[in-house]
Amino acid sequence: MPALAFLAALFFAALIDNGARSLVPPGGAPWFAYYQQLATDPFYLRALFETVALAFVTTLVCLIIGYPVAFYLVRHARAGRTLIIFLLISPLLTSIIMRTFGWRAIFARRGLLNASLQYLGLIERPLDILNSSASALIGMVHVLVPFMVLSIAAVLEKIDPRIEEAAEMLGASRLQTISRITFPLSLDGVASGAILVFMLAMGSFVTLLFLGGGSLQTFPLLIYQQFNTTRDFGMAATMSNVLMVLAALLMFIQLRLIRRSGVT
């Protein structure tokens, strides 16, 4: 009961309030005016596309980086296992602002990366790396890849290594064993990691604000702007409702696709 009351007060009540705010546009406009604007204005449609595309690419990059790390962690790291887990978790113990400002110091025109490239004679003038979609993506992956690694590692841990050994004894190469045996069996972890990273990336705000420099306009950034600058709470509520429904829909589709591939 206390948990239900807690949810009712802090989650459902807020959702209902958000829903109500989005249905009362100013100036006697019809109740669906905010939603109509989001659905028909190319600017908002593009922002919605950028939000989903960024979350998708971030998830993909996290998977590409995270799977080998998780595999190494579970199958090969013996003595160094604790150290790897610590290194994975340690960024999460630091304030996101500090991490983001750290990236800024690395990517700046007189930062570590540009200075190193110039020192090595690879570039003549500093590159504009900061305030781009690339720097925003790197910052996002840095923040979110631990979630992917830990989700996959937890499932890989449960796969009996003797199954992989049996496949190899029956003539499968290492690559075949991983692609046909290990990976399909670990899809549950991939799914959990992908959903977790995708959802967090959809709502990401601080990293984009400080590393993206306006190169990407996503819904969380626009919601902040509506709240902070224009004070149009109705529009902010509408955008957050759309974002939430879209996230739930995409999560449902992801789960369906994964279940179709044989993982429960």
Added chain:
Amino acid sequence: MTIITRRSLLAGAAAGVATLPFAHDAFAQGRLTVTSYGGTWEKAQREIYAPVFKSRNAGWDVDVQLGGPPQWLSQIEANASAPPIHVSLMPVELALAGGAKGLFEKISVDKVPNLADVPKPFVDMCEGWGVCVNYGAAVFGYHKERVKNPPKSYKELVERVAKGELRAALPGIGWAFTPTILLWPLAQAFGGGVDNVTPGFEAVKRMRPNSVFWNSVTEFPQLLQSGEADVGIWYDGRIWDAYDAGAKWLAPLNPEEGAAMIPASVVKVKNAPEIGWKYVDAMLDPEAQLKFAKLINYPITNSKVVFPPELRERFTPWEKTQLPPFGKIAAVIPEWVNRWNRELRG
């Protein structure tokens, strides 16, 4: 020998408990919640203004709530009948917006005696919904070691940044006051204004390829130090703060056209305890205001205060700044933000 019986002990305890509410009243009549920005502003509230208020109003304590004005205004709006904030700092735009919604109370000399020593324009600019307690200007800040000949005017800044001779750090649309400190003065400099902001947008567009935008007020010095920019627009008091903290390479410059003046006002929230006015009065106290000016490097508004020469040199004279038409700008901010999103992205 006095014998304490169980009965007398219980009676004594009951009497003690019965008098507790009165004892509480005698020592603490209540708590006043005031707002503050972080950093030196918080220090000023806690160490300068709150002690003045408490010394004059025994039994009252002060809670300082940190954050930003849009958040404070939303909190007040959400619970207007029993506001969680009693006295709040506000930029003039939001003081006017909140006043128009009936969230703040009109100020007067009978409620705030120190108001008599504040020049009238500092009350008029808030239309009576509070008073301006200090002000600063959004001047040019530049890297002295890299920029030997800084731009002297908005027009020169735009030309030199557009050519790529300088890189600029400009306030982005994530900063709530960008319309007032960037778009409006640029529009003014190029023949426009509130009613015609197009020249302001055109100027930003020209600078865009060689500019970075800051969306948090603390980003600016880092952008200059890390080489992302050589010059930009920032607040004069913050420039001197950074200078005193070790950024000796940083210098302010007031453009020829006059930087946008940015006053900070204080408002007393409607339905908050009446004693809130006493806190506003403490914030206008001449002695407290001088301490504040020394701490935070912003000029204050009580005309009785005499600034020491070293402080006066740092302040941008208000007559050499431009006073933005806050009310008019507040009305067009949504339109300007929308246009920025579509045309500039940043």
